[in-house]
Amino acid sequence: MPNTASGASDAFRYTLEATDPETGARAGRFSTPHGEILTPAFMPVGTQATVKSLSPRELVELGAQIVLANTYHLYLRPGTETIARLGGVHKFMRWERPILTDSGGFQVFSLAHLRTLDDDGVTFRSHIDGSEQRLTPERAIAAQEQLGSDVMMCFDECVEYPTTHARARAAAQRTHRWAERSRRAQSRSDQALFGIVQGSTFEDLRTESARDITSLDFPGYAIGGVSVGESKEDCWRVTAAVTPLLPTHKPRYLMGVGSPEDLVEGVACGVDLFDCVLPTRIARNGTALTDTGRVTLTRSQLRTQEAPIDATCDCYTCRTFSAAYLHHLFKAEELLGYRLASIHNLRYMARLSARMREAILHGRYGAWRREFLATYRVADEKTRLEQREKRTAAWSAARPALDAARESRTSGVA
């Protein structure tokens, strides 16, 4: 296969427009075959070729510039081959703007079961029907080429947190070898392939990984392996260690981050792109994002509030409905509540990105960031990490029972 990375660099130009003198925050433009992305930008997550509960028309209206789709999910269902026959993922989901696809690496580690890992790839069981599957760097790239996304990600190994230095090092080195194979496997020139920096919370490994991955000259770079249960301090320490080692003329993408306050921090570290399930997930669970922090929509205080959930917001939800109505929808578990809250939270993230960009272009991001963080209320981190651990444990404990139920269904015993 011809190496097409240099050909791709023309189609995927990143133009740096401004750098904040105080923090190093960047404003730029990233061009793709399906349009230009103004950065910093937040990418809504559309796991199964849909941003849950929303139509493409609504995503355009709320200002989404690019969405993320998950290769792992689409590979298992309906199958990337099927999507290729239907004309690719843009046509399939009727989204005409840019799409970034995850490689499936993270999902294999977080969702699949009974996985066995070797240097060639990963064998695992589908979380949908228990069938045995195998992904390698080559297959992950082939799958993403069948999807036809604008930006593909290298197949990587994301280690769990916490982990040992030795294990993190082995995973980062394997990620490097897999990045070389991913790059060699690429055959299309109308898709960009991003490399991923790993190394867990160890700065020396992050530095080593950044050096290895950038030597492969990808059109963009991601920082992976964060937002997996580590402290904020670790997350920002690692991010701040990596971004100075990445080329200034390529986009940087911090995977799986984040919340509004995390975007503000990430941008201050010099990150351009973010994706996170949090805004849409907490929307479905009844939490709205505002400049003063998160608002639980079921709180009784909102039962009679005629004003919208965020008076400063210009989204369809806030222009049209009272907080009392959203409160009612969530108490009654009505479907419209999931949609209206998702519209609001994604509009909030789009506006937040635009506000940061504006501040950077005016050379006053440092001050803007201080003002934002002064009024944005965040949850206590100790509570956050404790609860995360308990939820993870509950999820793992429930899994065998779910698998057994699935097993008996598929084998026809039950």
Added chain:
RNA sequence: GUGGCCGUAGCUCAAUGGCAGAGCACUGGAUUGUGGCUCCAGUGGUUGUGGGUUCGAGUCCCAUCGGUCACC
């Protein structure tokens, strides 16, 4: 009218005569390369009412009120 059964948290129900509890609901949180899931914490009681037996009663006895079923 007679007989049986049942009255415990807002609801559905637990509790050998020995610290009155659970689920749901309600209140407040959490959710980070997707988990419409889930988790954490909290409020809430004259055990229908009045007597009695007992060291001790939601539990046993009597009365009474309410519900319910069967039979006149």
